[in-house]
Amino acid sequence: MCGIVGYVGNREASPLLIEGLSKLEYRGYDSAGVAILNDGKIKIEKCKGRLKNLENKLEEFPIEGGVGIGHTRWATHGEPSDVNSHPHFNKDKSIAVVHNGIIENYIYLKEWLGSLGYEFLTETDTEVVAHLVDHFYNGDIVKAVADAVEKIEGSYALGVVSKNEPEKLVAIRKDSPLIVGLGEDENFIASDIPAILSQTRKVYLLEDKELVVLTKEGVTITTLEGMPVTKEVFNVTWDAEAAEKGGYEHFMIKEIHEQPKAIKDTMTSRIMADSDEIKLDDINLTKEDLKNIDKIFIVACGTAYHAGMVGKYVIEKLARIPVEVDIASEFRYRNPILNERTLMIVVSQSGETADTMAALREAKKQGSRVIAVTNVVGSSAAREADDILYTWAGPEIAVASTKAYTTQLIAMYIIGLYLARLNDKMSVEEYRVIRDEMLALPAKVETLLENKETLQRFADANKNNDDIFYLGRGLDNAVALEGALKLKEISYIHAEAYAAGELKHGPIALIDDGIPVIALATQEELFDKMVSNIREVVTRGAKVLSIACEGSTAIETVSDAVEYIPRAIDLLTPVLSVIPLQLLSYYVSIARGCDVDKPRNLAKSVTVE
Numbered sequence: 178m179c180g181i182v183g184y185v186g187n188r189e190a191s192p193l194l195i196e197g198l199s200k201l202e203y204r205g206y207d208s209a210g211v212a213i214l215n216d217g218k219i220k221i222e223k224c225k226g227r228l229k230n231l232e233n234k235l236e237e238f239p240i241e242g243g244v245g246i247g248h249t250r251w252a253t254h255g256e257p258s259d260v261n262s263h264p265h266f267n268k269d270k271s272i273a274v275v276h277n278g279i280i281e282n283y284i285y286l287k288e289w290l291g292s293l294g295y296e297f298l299t300e301t302d303t304e305v306v307a308h309l310v311d312h313f314y315n316g317d318i319v320k321a322v323a324d325a326v327e328k329i330e331g332s333y334a335l336g337v338v339s340k341n342e343p344e345k346l347v348a349i350r351k352d353s354p355l356i357v358g359l360g361e362d363e364n365f366i367a368s369d370i371p372a373i374l375s376q377t378r379k380v381y382l383l384e385d386k387e388l389v390v391l392t393k394e395g396v397t398i399t400t401l402e403g404m405p406v407t408k409e410v411f412n413v414t415w416d417a418e419a420a421e422k423g424g425y426e427h428f429m430i431k432e433i434h435e436q437p438k439a440i441k442d443t444m445t446s447r448i449m450a451d452s453d454e455i456k457l458d459d460i461n462l463t464k465e466d467l468k469n470i471d472k473i474f475i476v477a478c479g480t481a482y483h484a485g486m487v488g489k490y491v492i493e494k495l496a497r498i499p500v501e502v503d504i505a506s507e508f509r510y511r512n513p514i515l516n517e518r519t520l521m522i523v524v525s526q527s528g529e530t531a532d533t534m535a536a537l538r539e540a541k542k543q544g545s546r547v548i549a550v551t552n553v554v555g556s557s558a559a560r561e562a563d564d565i566l567y568t569w570a571g572p573e574i575a576v577a578s579t580k581a582y583t584t585q586l587i588a589m590y591i592i593g594l595y596l597a598r599l600n601d602k603m604s605v606e607e608y609r610v611i612r613d614e615m616l617a618l619p620a621k622v623e624t625l626l627e628n629k630e631t632l633q634r635f636a637d638a639n640k641n642n643d644d645i646f647y648l649g650r651g652l653d654n655a656v657a658l659e660g661a662l663k664l665k666e667i668s669y670i671h672a673e674a675y676a677a678g679e680l681k682h683g684p685i686a687l688i689d690d691g692i693p694v695i696a697l698a699t700q701e702e703l704f705d706k707m708v709s710n711i712r713e714v715v716t717r718g719a720k721v722l723s724i725a726c727e728g729s730t731a732i733e734t735v736s737d738a739v740e741y742i743p744r745a746i747d748l749l750t751p752v753l754s755v756i757p758l759q760l761l762s763y764y765v766s767i768a769r770g771c772d773v774d775k776p777r778n779l780a781k782s783v784t785v786e
């Protein structure tokens with residue numbers, strides 16, 4: 178996720194911006210830059226790579242000045258590069274802009290501004306903001322920003338400076354974080370409190386569409402219509418480390434809570450309530466191409482593999498194309514049958530996992546087309562695949578994957594729908610039903626995140642068990658596997674997932690008095706069979722926590738505890754049922770005193786075989 182810092186005051190802006198940006202490094206970034214008002218001009222220095230690169234540049238070519246904006250970029254539109262780094266200029270370099278978020282209608286705005294003569298130098302969505310502010314500028318930068326944001330759809334936190342009004346910094350947010358820091362004869366903006374914590378502990382927490390003007394003398398906040406807004410000063414009492422996690426105790430729980438937004442962002446501008454079109458900018462598969470494809474392989478590791486298992490169900494059900502899911506480390510060595518009639522989908526949060534990359538290269542070598550589903554713009558997977566679908570989860574810091582997984586699920590649904598429409602296997606009416614249900618998912622995840630008591634109680638009661646079993650059928654089986662992986666990696670408890678129907682073919686011998694079993698029963702068609710399977714383990718003494726859809730109260734007769742998820746069509750329940758499993762793992766891990774964010778023996782990106 179991008180990071181923004183801004184400063185207006187009597188001190189030199191440059192070192193304060195760099196220091197602030199360094200405190201936002203935890204958010205992840207691939208490039209950095211600053212714009213500083215200097216001697217009647219705006220000077221920008223920006224570059225791809227670590228903040229240190231920018232710092233070195235600024236040491237070599239210092240920019241003096243007491244007003245500036247800084248940015249760390251996590252690429253979404255356009256690869257990480259010097260030119261795509263923020264800040265961005267308008268055409269005569271009188272206005273500079275930094276942005277965090279996604280401008281959903283940037284293609285429309287780009288075309289419109291292009292027709293007015295604006296030229297675009299970057300691949301970013303942000304550059305439209307610089308030109309838009311320029312378009313509306315008529316001697317008043319505050320009004321120009323207000324007019325510009327009226328045209329923008331999507332999420333944004335913006336910092337804007339103009340050389341014509343060099344004492345001001347204008348800022349505004351919608352659905353992306355931004356705060357104001359209040360100092361003595363100086364003021365700040367930042368994406369997050371840690372960026373300014375060494376300078377001030379007095380902040381304003383901005384609400385959507387509050388327009389802020391900062392000068393060194395003070396801060397004014399108005400509505401877009403110019404009505405004054407009065408705000409209470411928030412005194413930060415957290416220490417720096419707690420502030421980095423936004424008040425959450427660990428990155429994992431923070432990232433679990435970021436899922437409604439990550440899911441929404443991943444659907445943004447691809448599936449829309451008012452359109453029957455699925456827009457995938459980086460997938461160029463045509464009807465003709467698809468006619469020549471008779472098999473799909475989904476290849477991935479770990480959590481991404483579990484998302485691929487859901488992908489198999491979804492694509493086969495919707496697009497009626499046979500799909501095989503493979504663990505990447507196994508794929509290459511089993512002499513897979515690949516050719517130009519095969520489509521491979523690799524799923525990788527990092528886009529750098531060695532085994533997944535090896536599978537991708539093998540497929541390319543054999544003439545297959547490859548789609549990469551990845552969270553990192555410009556990653557190896559994105560560079561080497563033929564087509565890309567980015568998950569817009571933002572950087573994941575905790576080793577245990579949570580928001581990357583749910584956004585990978587969304588990517589699987591989007592691809593499934595896309596292929597089904599391309600393949601003429603789905604009517605518009607059928608599409609609309611699934612699309613509307615998908616668009617409702619963020620709100621449903623939000624509600625789930627409010628119910629934690631049952632899970633906390635179950636975690637506490639079972640934290641000392643040596644084994645925990647997970648059961649599910651169909652899509653619930655895929656989610657059970659992910660739930661078990663999550664628990665074992667962060668709590669070190671032996672957790673095993675089984676297809677519930679397979680239980681009596683061996684694993685049931687492990688069920689004994691007091692063994693905890695997590696049973697997923699969200700698939701309406703399989704519900705009764707699942708209840709029977711639960712009964713089988715209850716009879717042998719298991720303590721069962723069931724995950725079921727609201728209203729499926731019959732489950733209570735065979736469960737010690739039930740966590741209900743909001744109702745959704747069977748196909749989409751994995752996005753919901755995994756949330757309690759993530760939370761449960763988290764609570765067990767902290768109850769056992771484990772290092773939640775950095776579990777033993779694990780690395781975030783596995784770049785060796």
Ligand code: F6R
Pocket residue numbers: 478479480481482524525526527528529530533576577578579663666781782783
């Ligand atoms: C588990 C986890 C891992 C990764 C796996 C693949 O929580 O994070 O299982 O899913 O190492 O990583 P990527 O998706 O980066 O290829």
